[in-house]
Amino acid sequence: MKFRNFKMIGYVVYGRGSFNQLDEIIAPHRTDGKPMIFLVDHFFTGKPLVERIPLRGNDKIIFADVTYEPKTTYVDSLAQQLKDEFGAVSGIIGIGGGSTMDLAKAVSLMMNNPGASADYQGWDLVKLPGVYKVGIPTLSGTGAEVSRTTVLTGPTKKLGMNSDFTPFDQIVLDPELTKDAPVNQRFYTGMDCYIHCIESLEGTYLNEFSKSYGEKALQLCRDVFVNTNEWTDECDDKLMMASYAGGMSIAYSQVGVAHAVSYGLSYLLGTKHGIGNCIVMNHLEEYYPEGVKEFKHMVEKNGIDIPAGICKGLSDEDFEKMINVSMGMKPLWENALGKDWEKIMTREKLRALYEKL
Numbered sequence: 001m002k003f004r005n006f007k008m009i010g011y012v013v014y015g016r017g018s019f020n021q022l023d024e025i026i027a028p029h030r031t032d033g034k035p036m037i038f039l040v041d042h043f044f045t046g047k048p049l050v051e052r053i054p055l056r057g058n059d060k061i062i063f064a065d066v067t068y069e070p071k072t073t074y075v076d077s078l079a080q081q082l083k084d085e086f087g088a089v090s091g092i093i094g095i096g097g098g099s100t101m102d103l104a105k106a107v108s109l110m111m112n113n114p115g116a117s118a119d120y121q122g123w124d125l126v127k128l129p130g131v132y133k134v135g136i137p138t139l140s141g142t143g144a145e146v147s148r149t150t151v152l153t154g155p156t157k158k159l160g161m162n163s164d165f166t167p168f169d170q171i172v173l174d175p176e177l178t179k180d181a182p183v184n185q186r187f188y189t190g191m192d193c194y195i196h197c198i199e200s201l202e203g204t205y206l207n208e209f210s211k212s213y214g215e216k217a218l219q220l221c222r223d224v225f226v227n228t229n230e231w232t233d234e235c236d237d238k239l240m241m242a243s244y245a246g247g248m249s250i251a252y253s254q255v256g257v258a259h260a261v262s263y264g265l266s267y268l269l270g271t272k273h274g275i276g277n278c279i280v281m282n283h284l285e286e287y288y289p290e291g292v293k294e295f296k297h298m299v300e301k302n303g304i305d306i307p308a309g310i311c312k313g314l315s316d317e318d319f320e321k322m323i324n325v326s327m328g329m330k331p332l333w334e335n336a337l338g339k340d341w342e343k344i345m346t347r348e349k350l351r352a353l354y355e356k357l
Helices: 018-029 072-086 098-110 183-201 208-225 233-251 257-269 273-281 289-301 316-327 330-337 347-356
Strands: 011-014 036-041 060-064 091-096 132-137 151-153 158-162 170-173
Touching (some): 011 018, 018 091, 018 170, 072 098, 072 151, 091 098, 098 132, 098 151, 098 158, 098 273, 158 257, 183 208, 183 233, 183 257, 183 273, 183 289, 208 233, 208 289, 257 273, 257 347, 273 289, 316 347
Parallel strands (some): 011 170, 036 091, 091 132, 132 170
Antiparallel strands (some): 151 158
16 A cells, blocks of 8 residues: 655744744745745735735735635736746745635746646646745635645636645744634634534545544534634634644545535635535535534524525536536545445436535
8 A cells, every 4th residue: 555645834833923923934035136925815905914014125915816716817817927027036925815825825836837727737737846935824714724735716627736846835823813804704714624624534535644633623613613602812723723733634635525516616606615615514414414413503503694595597507517527526525435436426416416505
């Protein structure tokens, strides 16, 4: 049996106020007057966080439009813009939620790899390291800060640039940065982590490495969304570590049905990842009975609305597109349902599931 040789993050700093060390952390990575590029979620335009970014010389802040999840065309245009303006850069620093961090990873890779980012959607297609890259989450749950993928919507599929060159060189985990997240958004992103854990812990790829991280992340999610009646700073601390541990859990295993189905929604309808997972999870009693029961309890306890009826009125062609994208996520289906997953999850069954959403 051949074991995966798993590439992890280079450096991690954790703690309230650790964002204040960013200048010191990135200083050794500045080269020959080339700028550091700060890709910041557009949510922070005009907010105090922007004033705290340690700009030096010709550094640049770009506000990333993450209204929709990152498209390969957006990655390519950002990389080209930076090449045209600066030739080369010292590094890319992504500050925001999962979409912003994925964008930062992808732009870093495309600064050094030829062609278009759509050419690298898949497993181990990236051949050259990107420029230095830092991930700074301002939402907790996606695990994008630790993952070896950057999820992108391309011309024909939604699939990550999944490679050993994708993980960040540095992450800064400062729970203070998540304090002002909108309540609904915080819940949807937190549920992304919860669903990671359920899918990993109940998957056929499960091993003690994944289990150790997954069980801890699940416990932290329950502390925050089941056992707490009022949101506190401690909730932000716990959810940030749940996101990290949940990301580590799936790094050495895989996610499952909820993610595989939500990729189709995202590709066709532009549904954001966290909310897409919640919409799907609401209907997965057949696959994760206990997880879905607890998920529904958390939705009710936290007073969250999960959208319904988003697939009403779609054409046969639309359903086929979603099914094609979802069926393309083979490792996810195999983790969830085993080697014979195609006999269990037929196109007809998947169509019926989409029709419920």
